[in-house]
Amino acid sequence: MQEPTELEKRQSIIDHCRKMNSSGLNQGVSGNISIRHGDGMLISPTSVPYDALTPEAIAFVRLGDGAASGPFAPSSEWRFHRDIIARRRDVNAVVHAHPNFCTVLGAMGYEIPAMSYMINIFGGPNIRIAPYALYGTQELSDVAIAAMKGRHGVLLANHGMIAVGSSVEQAFWRAEEMETLARLYHGCLQIGTPVPLSEAQVQEVIDKNAAYGLGTPEDEE
Numbered sequence: 228m229q230e231p232t233e234l235e236k237r238q239s240i241i242d243h244c245r246k247m248n249s250s251g252l253n254q255g256v257s258g259n260i261s262i263r264h265g266d267g268m269l270i271s272p273t274s275v276p277y278d279a280l281t282p283e284a285i286a287f288v289r290l291g292d293g294a295a296s297g298p299f300a301p302s303s304e305w306r307f308h309r310d311i312i313a314r315r316r317d318v319n320a321v322v323h324a325h326p327n328f329c330t331v332l333g334a335m336g337y338e339i340p341a342m343s344y345m346i347n348i349f350g351g352p353n354i355r356i357a358p359y360a361l362y363g364t365q366e367l368s369d370v371a372i373a374a375m376k377g378r379h380g381v382l383l384a385n386h387g388m389i390a391v392g393s394s395v396e397q398a399f400w401r402a403e404e405m406e407t408l409a410r411l412y413h414g415c416l417q418i419g420t421p422v423p424l425s426e427a428q429v430q431e432v433i434d435k436n437a438a439y440g441l442g443t444p445e446d447e448e
């Protein structure tokens with residue numbers, strides 16, 4: 228697939244930010260989206276309502292030194308966006324949001340277990356939860372990256388979630404699927420404890436899906 232132009236990436240960040248709110252995945256400006264670009268990434272600016280965003284308003288952050296450019300400061304969460312994109316060659320886009328059910332599980336300190344075979348699209352038999360750390364800090368980036376090892380997404384305790392993908396469309400799809408899994412798991416917990424799939428059963432689905440191009444997470448190090 229041909230790489231989108233810079234303008235297309237900027238517009239796509241805006242479109243997906245708006246979709247994030249219109250679909251109910253997020254509210255206000257508590258989410259942010261980034262896309263790999265050259266030696267850095269394009270990322271939504273901090274605190275600018277999505278309806279007011281224009282392509283020029285999207286910030287650029289260099290991966291190496293975190294230097295930012297643009298008329299507005301980058302999202303306060305630029306550190307984990309930068310660290311994920313810098314470390315994971317398979318990731319070209321990152322979606323962060325505060326969806327209701329992911330945030331409920333995050334507040335309870337629950338990870339999402341293999342209660343549906345759809346967990347496979349996150350690369351393993353669970354979606355882990357990163358311990359709480361103050362938003363916008365390097366500490367939050369470090370705990371999120373550790374908990375996301377070998378996965379395409381992570382819950383953030385008392386905060387929200389992160390989903391990644393080879394494109395913004397794929398990262399957004401995973402964000403929606405994570406919220407669905409969180410909602411279903413919440414539903415299971417109302418009536419008991421779901422019967423989890425085994426690691427081998429989840430791996431079987433991952434292997435079957437390899438033909439669909441849903442890759443295995445590539446962690447550096």
Ligand code: 13P
Nearest residue numbers: 257259273274302303362
């Ligand atoms: P922005 O800084 O991108 O507006 O978002 C705040 C946030 O998501 C805190 O987690």
